Amino acid sequence: MNRIVLNIFLIVLNFACSLKYDVRPKNPSWGYLTAKMNGEEWNQTYRKGYQVVQGITETPGSEALCIDELYYLNTELYTDQGFIRQSLSLAKVPLAKGKYKVRPSMLGYCSDNDSVYGIFYTMIDDGCVSGDGYKILDNADNFLQIDDYNAKSKEIKGAFQLTFVLEREGADHTLADTLRFTSGKFHTKIMDLRRR
Numbered sequence: 001m002n003r004i005v006l007n008i009f010l011i012v013l014n015f016a017c018s019l020k021y022d023v024r025p026k027n028p029s030w031g032y033l034t035a036k037m038n039g040e041e042w043n044q045t046y047r048k049g050y051q052v053v054q055g056i057t058e059t060p061g062s063e064a065l066c067i068d069e070l071y072y073l074n075t076e077l078y079t080d081q082g083f084i085r086q087s088l089s090l091a092k093v094p095l096a097k098g099k100y101k102v103r104p105s106m107l108g109y110c111s112d113n114d115s116v117y118g119i120f121y122t123m124i125d126d127g128c129v130s131g132d133g134y135k136i137l138d139n140a141d142n143f144l145q146i147d148d149y150n151a152k153s154k155e156i157k158g159a160f161q162l163t164f165v166l167e168r169e170g171a172d173h174t175l176a177d178t179l180r181f182t183s184g185k186f187h188t189k190i191m192d193l194r195r196r
Contacts, residue, residue, distance in 0.1 A: 029053050031188035033075040035181045048080035055190035089119040095149050102142035104135045116144045120164045124172045134164035160184035
């Protein structure tokens with residue numbers, strides 16, 4: 001009986017991933033986030049593709065019990081067909097001017113003493129297949145600099161520099177094992193996209 005259930009599950013999963021549907025994000029994009037990755041313009045990775053940039057308010061789940069609300073800077077690169085390929089996030093972003101150390105993100109761990117966590121991963125096919133997972137190289141000069149935050153408009157501006165190393169190789173590994181993001185700049189708005 002368990003074998004039948006497993007086979008049905010695999011058939012449904014395969015069918016769901018093969019459906020042609022609009023996979024583009026439903027949430028709004030606001031502003032910009034630019035950087036060079038290993039010396040190349042990261043934002044122009046996918047010809048005719050596009051980028052989504054968001055500042056997001058999140059209520060942490062059980063994986064992050066240390067604070068009531070998290071603020072993320074999140075950006076994703078999509079192909080011209082609307083498929084996500086790369087995602088870069090900075091979590092626990094302070095809403096105050098300053099230069100903050102960026103540390104590796106660990107599932108199930110959150111500390112009030114850590115300021116910002118860096119996350120980078122890739123996706124392949126139509127987003128149904130996990131790609132590579134990268135983690136911040138902790139001894140590199142990783143930082144997030146907040147140059148301006150307007151509490152009224154929720155706009156946030158700044159700069160960043162990050163070095164990621166391959167932690168988990170997924171299917172179709174195509175990027176370098178070390179990714180250096182330099183000359184990073186952003187201007188976006190913190191949005192509350194939580195369902196109430």
